[in-house]
Amino acid sequence: MRLFDLFLFGFPAILSASVALFAWQYRSNPGGTPLVIHALGSAVWILSYGAGTRLNSQLLAPGMLGVSWLAAVAVAFSGMYVAVEYTERTWLKQPVVLGSIGGYLCLEALLIWLNPRGLFYTRVPTIVQTGTPVYELGVWWTVHLVVVFAAATAMLGMFFQVYLSESGAYRQQARTVLVGIAVIYITAIVEVTGLEPYPDLLYNATMAGSTVLSVTFLWALFHADFLELTPIARKTLLEDIEDATIVLDHQDRLVYANRTAQDVFDTGPEYTGMSADDLFDSIIGGHPDRIINMNDSETEIAIAPDDERQYFTMSASTVGDDERGRAFVFHEITAQKQYELQIEQQRDDLETLNQVLRHDIRNDLQLITAYGDILDDECETENKQQYINMINKSANHAVELTQTARELSEVMLSDSVEEQRVTLQTILTDEVTEVQASYPSATLVFGTEIPSVTLAANDMISSVFRNLLKNAVQHNDKEVAEVIVSATDHEDTVTVTIADNGPGVPDGQKETVFGKGERGLDSSGTGIGLHLVNTLVSIHNGDVWIEDNEPEGAIFSVELPTV
Known part of the structure; x- marks a missing residue:
């Protein structure tokens, strides 16, 4: 050749x-x-x-x-x-x-x-x-x-x-x-x-x-980046997906955006090959790295095209066994988010109304109590004295209800109860002392030594024991209300029992007495206190129940996790 x-x-x-x-x-x-x-x-x-x-x-x-x-x-x-x-x-x-x-x-x-x-x-x-x-x-x-x-x-x-x-x-x-x-x-x-x-x-x-x-x-x-920048997305499938879908190659460049993504984010085919920094900066504006650095995870983002805010949950996942690129799927949750924001606004409005009403009611009750004390000092007849005592008792009860309503609203209007650490011994001692001071004619004693255990709870858990102690005294039909507080440590949990010598709780009411608005024990109360007890115990992954006391009365038991 x-x-x-x-x-x-x-x-x-x-x-x-x-x-x-x-x-x-x-x-x-x-x-x-x-x-x-x-x-x-x-x-x-x-x-x-x-x-x-x-x-x-x-x-x-x-x-x-x-x-x-x-x-x-x-x-x-x-x-x-x-x-x-x-x-x-x-x-x-x-x-x-x-x-x-x-x-x-x-x-x-x-x-x-x-x-x-x-x-x-x-x-x-x-x-x-x-x-x-x-x-x-x-x-x-x-x-x-x-x-x-x-x-x-x-x-x-x-x-x-x-x-x-x-x-x-x-x-x-x-x-x-x-x-x-x-x-x-x-x-x-x-x-x-x-x-x-x-x-x-x-x-x-x-x-x-x-x-x-x-x-x-x-x-x-x-x-021209031939083979390196290739349509690795399955267009025939992704084009029909209602969620906006964006695919990047291994060098974080746009290789595909389905029709939904093009409509929502205004990213036409001419953007193919654009860097992820420029792409996501144009979509969300500022800090695009928080999306670019995602890998097999999910987050929530908000964008405001045409000054109309839209909300999306965005998930990122790798594409292919050799991780040639990543796919980002944007699922719009604007309607859901707007509903959540509306609920949050209503919740804030209700909290404001709740605070105003409690404040005004407590002010009026304080006036009633003050004038009742004045009338009590000036009243000399036994019949009128009985009426004045009833006024004062009802006013004090109403004050307690406003306090319970405040605590219950804090639980109901909050997303979750922030976990803290509290000592059971301190909480029980303080609440027994406070209730004893409010009801000096009652007898409140400890039946066992209270273990020094720590609860995975916040200070609101004290409302559980305060309401149960007051309930044991207020609904007692004996001349002297006797209440015995005991506690048993079970390593991972602790059980607190509050036993009284009152009329007890009928079997048919042992479950329903903790329900919202129940009027157990023929009480004139609203049952809101026991509902608060059940709500708080449930939030803290605990349990509360009622058993019969011997020879008479009821035993309220509360089981809570310890740390």
């Missing part, structure tokens, strides 16, 4: 091998592996064609030409599958389709090798030292050309569709690749129709087109 021949075939083969070399690093990306096969196949096709037309060997030349013909088919199909994977036409990767292509390649290899009845060529190529190898092609050569052109046409059509439908980086990639495909497509037509300047085996116009295609692939790989 002459030096010119080495350059004529060696340079295009080196270009094709270079494409395979640089595409190898992207072999796991859509279109990567087919491009490696396509480029290697092109190198084999070029070199085998050069050897078949230049080697002065009647034995090697036909074999090399046969390899070049088969390589041409492999090049056409692998090029088609570059487009198939790039455009995500998964139906063309079904086993039946791939099996049919593999079957055809095997069939053509057999026909080239065996050439039964001259189907592929009717005359073995004759190699002449200084002349032109001559051969006559058979019927199957026409089938060979149809298959090659069909695959090339499919590749051309798929990339052309990308060029028409996409924008930004995808359109730039498609435009670059289309130039090379169009050139090799035209040169193949020139070759087949015999329009080339040198219509013989020593020169092949398609080979020149292959060289141009290799150059365009290299340009696309280096300057």
Whole structure:
């Protein structure tokens, strides 16, 4: 072979091998592996064609030409599958389709090798030292050309569709690749129709087109992020998702935004390839890193396009086993958030009303109590004294109700009870002392030594014991109300019992007495105190129940977790 021949075939083969070399690093990306096969196949096709037309060997030349013909088919199909994977036409990767292509390649290899009845060529190529190898092609050569052109046409059509439908980086990639495909497509037509300047085996116009295609692939790989920036999202699926979906590649660049994302965030196809910093800054404005740094997690964000605030829960997850990129799904919760904000505003309004009413009621009650004390000092008759005592008792009870209502509202209007640490011994001692001072005629004693355990609770837990102690005294029908407070440590929990000598609680009321608004024990009270007890104990993951005391009375038991 002459030096010119080495350059004529060696340079295009080196270009094709270079494409395979640089595409190898992207072999796991859509279109990567087919491009490696396509480029290697092109190198084999070029070199085998050069050897078949230049080697002065009647034995090697036909074999090399046969390899070049088969390589041409492999090049056409692998090029088609570059487009198939790039455009995500998964139906063309079904086993039946791939099996049919593999079957055809095997069939053509057999026909080239065996050439039964001259189907592929009717005359073995004759190699002449200084002349032109001559051969006559058979019927199957026409089938060979149809298959090659069909695959090339499919590749051309798929990339052309990308060029028409996409924008930004995808359109730039498609435009670059289309130039090379169009050139090799035209040169193949020139070759087949015999329009080339040198219509013989020593020169092949398609080979020149292959060289141009290799150059365009290299340009696309280096300057258009071909294979590196690919549509890794399953568009056929994601386009139908109602949630806004954004996909980034491994370099945190936008590769896909479904229709919902484009409508909500105004991120059209021209944003493809934009950095995540710029993308999320345009969406949420400021501190985009709190989203970019997310990985397999969820958060809540608010945006204000057109000055109308919208709320979303946003989840981030990796895409693919090799974590090529990340998908961000934005689920709009604007209606839910607006409802929550409305409830929060109503809660604040109710809290304000509650505070005002309690304040005014307590002021009026203090006046009633003050005037009752004045009348008590001036009253001399026993009948009138009885009425004044009733007024004072009712006023004091109403004051207690306002205090209980305040505590209950704090529990009901708060999202959660902040866990703190309190000592059971201190709380019980303080509450027993306070209730004893309020009811000096009653007898309140400790039946056991109170263990020095710590409760996973806050100071509001003291309301539980205060209400139970007052309940044991106020609803007692004996001349002297006797209350015994005991506690038992169970390592993880502690049980506090408050036993009285009152009338007891009927079995039918042992469950309902803690219900909202229940009027247990024929009481004139509202039952709000015991409802507060049940609410606070439940919030602190505890339990409260009633048992009969012996010989009479009731035992209120409270079990709470300890730390």
